[in-house]
Amino acid sequence: MYRKQVRRRRAVLALLIISSFLLLTITFGRSSGGLQDGVSTIFSPLQGVADRALKPARDMVDWFDKTFEARGENERLEEQLAKARREAAAGQVALQENAQLRKLVGLDRDPAIAASAYEPVTARVIARSPTVWHSTVTIDAGSDDDVAVDDPVIAGEGLVGRVSSVQAGSAQVALLSDNSSAVSAKVVPGGVQGSIEPAIGNPEDLILDFINASKDVTRGQTVVTSGWQAQGLGSLFPANIPIGEVTRASILEQEASQQVHVRPFADLANLDLMQVLTGGPK
Amino acid sequence: MIVTPRIFARLAVITVVGVVLQLSYFSRVAVFDASPDLLPALVVVLGLLGGSLTGAVVGFSIGLLVDCLTAGTLGASSLVLLGTGYLAGLFRERFDIHSLLVPAVLCMALTLFAEVGFGAVQVMLGIDAPVSVLVIRDMVLKSIYAFFGGWLIYLAVRRILRPALVEEARVRRRRQPRVLGRV
Numbered sequence: 001m002y003r004k005q006v007r008r009r010r011a012v013l014a015l016l017i018i019s020s021f022l023l024l025t026i027t028f029g030r031s032s033g034g035l036q037d038g039v040s041t042i043f044s045p046l047q048g049v050a051d052r053a054l055k056p057a058r059d060m061v062d063w064f065d066k067t068f069e070a071r072g073e074n075e076r077l078e079e080q081l082a083k084a085r086r087e088a089a090a091g092q093v094a095l096q097e098n099a100q101l102r103k104l105v106g107l108d109r110d111p112a113i114a115a116s117a118y119e120p121v122t123a124r125v126i127a128r129s130p131t132v133w134h135s136t137v138t139i140d141a142g143s144d145d146d147v148a149v150d151d152p153v154i155a156g157e158g159l160v161g162r163v164s165s166v167q168a169g170s171a172q173v174a175l176l177s178d179n180s181s182a183v184s185a186k187v188v189p190g191g192v193q194g195s196i197e198p199a200i201g202n203p204e205d206l207i208l209d210f211i212n213a214s215k216d217v218t219r220g221q222t223v224v225t226s227g228w229q230a231q232g233l234g235s236l237f238p239a240n241i242p243i244g245e246v247t248r249a250s251i252l253e254q255e256a257s258q259q260v261h262v263r264p265f266a267d268l269a270n271l272d273l274m275q276v277l278t279g280g281p282k
Numbered sequence: 283m284i285v286t287p288r289i290f291a292r293l294a295v296i297t298v299v300g301v302v303l304q305l306s307y308f309s310r311v312a313v314f315d316a317s318p319d320l321l322p323a324l325v326v327v328l329g330l331l332g333g334s335l336t337g338a339v340v341g342f343s344i345g346l347l348v349d350c351l352t353a354g355t356l357g358a359s360s361l362v363l364l365g366t367g368y369l370a371g372l373f374r375e376r377f378d379i380h381s382l383l384v385p386a387v388l389c390m391a392l393t394l395f396a397e398v399g400f401g402a403v404q405v406m407l408g409i410d411a412p413v414s415v416l417v418i419r420d421m422v423l424k425s426i427y428a429f430f431g432g433w434l435i436y437l438a439v440r441r442i443l444r445p446a447l448v449e450e451a452r453v454r455r456r457r458q459p460r461v462l463g464r465v
Contacts, residue, residue: 130321
């Protein structure tokens, strides 16, 4: 009797392990089709209700956590404000000159960033993945709201990620800190181009890679999406969406390149509301 | 554990509530820049109370549900959590639990095992991005949170599943026997 129980237990364990490996093999690198969509469709209303019901409790925990960080954050924000004021003044002058020059060469299009071609859809975060290896959030907007896979997602401060899967009433967003994320970006001013990757485990640090060691990148410069287009191919993200600020650059001597560390403008660890840029060119 | 249809329903509800609470609440709060991950602790508790088979099945189910809801690669979390639940159940089948500290310590240790396991599975699937050293801090903090969370989860789940548990020796307060008619 006991041996029968042991045999049964081992058989079930073996079956579960084989099933896990089968699922891994079948779904690696691609969607599972209907299963994930079906489960997400069923659970997203429940997650939405849970999110709203638990918001006061979440805010209370955040209040305690933020109190510890407030002092350092305050000093950093004061420096940023002073810098932003200086840049705003210079920006006004540049905009004026730009408008005059465009008139001169006959360009009468709006000089706003290419994101004006998109229809933003505001959505609330209702769930988040529990591990740092897979950094995704679930939002309460889906295909019913014209959200599609690969739509860029921004928060008030800057780029957050892209839509990785969509259901009728919800969608999953792969954040910039997700291990699958890669965004073509450029440093302004200067125009140095590279690819933004996450530093897995640290949502406050992104890596701008593939920068030649001879390029001059300094602390405080802004990194934006490059929005490159070439021969029918193009970046998923429109140009000039702010991503973050350069914090430091380290030279990789063996590779004759440098790794530029970027602090994202969006608080990837504490996202609540975001906008999905729908309707753009694919 | 004696699994009747009612107990199975309770297990299912515990699983669903646990996953929804984790994804909608615990994953979104951060203390010292790390969010608690209480799903491994929940799997450990169910393994401790139900045995290795229950632990493995519940771990597989919770992992599959999480992968579906976070659009992750199916099977990744299932593999790690079924191993976690099985080990917890195996512990229960070999040793007795004499103190409430044992489930808490086991939750802490097996959560660390699960977090390392998640990382190992991601390495197996391939990681293109650099990995920060802060991942280690995140793992350690999660296991510490699991110590405290696991203790509470153990008390709550044990109460919910009490009808199904094989009679445990309970320490009863000894009272003076009352004799009828005497004040």
